[in-house]
Amino acid sequence: MKGILRKLWILLLIPLFAAMPVAAQDIDLNERGSLTISFNGKYPLEGSSYAIWQVATIGVSEDGPYEYQNAPGFEGIRFHFTEQDLNYWDADESHPLIEFVGDYIDQEGLQPYATRTIGESNTVTFSDLPLGIYYVRQTELGEAGYVMTSYLATIPDKSGSYDATSFGKTDSYRKKPTKPSKAKTAAELQQDQFLMLAGISLSVLALVVLWRRKKEA
Structure with missing residues (x-):
């Protein structure tokens, strides 16, 4: 019953997302892009690992220049995307969708498109990516123990850049490390x-x- 209610909640969100305008810009569908995840310097995340899943691709639309289309493996998700930059969604509005996508990945056992480990710069970059929407998830904690909240990001971003940068959001310590x-x-x-x-x-x-x-x- 809980799963059904969650699906209904996602379906109720569709009109909200559909009302959002798609940024009017020229997109070269043959381009490749990158996604850089950056963190506030006060949150040391060196050594933690992150994975991305391509949730949607970008294709030519019958009604407009472009549209988001479900990526392979995500055909079972019954919603469509219209917003060009998901990083600008209100957190309270996007959280149910992000949680739904994460649960779908776990239920279907979908493997990530790529995995990277963050370095001393407190940033991590995924290069040579096809355009579309990506689900970002932390897969391993670093020594500091900070937990990053999962989210969705787009390539290109709202400005039209194929090299998108998003700022990861961290939760509190899952378990505060003990002093040696x-x-x-x-x-x-x-x-x-x-x-x-x-x-x-x-x-x-x-x-x-x-x-x-x-x-x-």
Whole structure:
């Protein structure tokens, strides 16, 4: 029942998306593009991995110059896209659609188009991509443990650039990393060993005293 309600919710969103104007611009369908994901510098995401799935392609429309068409593997999604740049959607409006696409990917076991690991620059770039709409998901956490929210991005973007840049949004720590313990010096280790041996000796002595008292009684 929950799945049916979710599908109905997506279908109810279609008129909202259909009302959005498609940016009027010339698109060379033979072009290839790139998608760069950038993050705020205060969120260290080095070492985390990201994957993209092409959800829709761009083709010639009967009613207009261009239209988004479901990409291979996504034919089962019963909605169409009309907005040229999904990065400008309101988060509350786009979240149900993004969640629906993510669930569809998991249910169908669809493999990502490409996977990349972020470097020291806190950015990651997917190059030589066909035009269309992409679903972006974090697949592995970095050492810092920040979680990126999944989203949809387009190539070309609203400005018409085939090299699109989107700014990833991060959630709070899934689990705040623990601070590594301070390394002990040789003197501190020797002191620990002495205390441990002293504790063992006292325990043995106490057992001997108890044994003698029990024997005398």
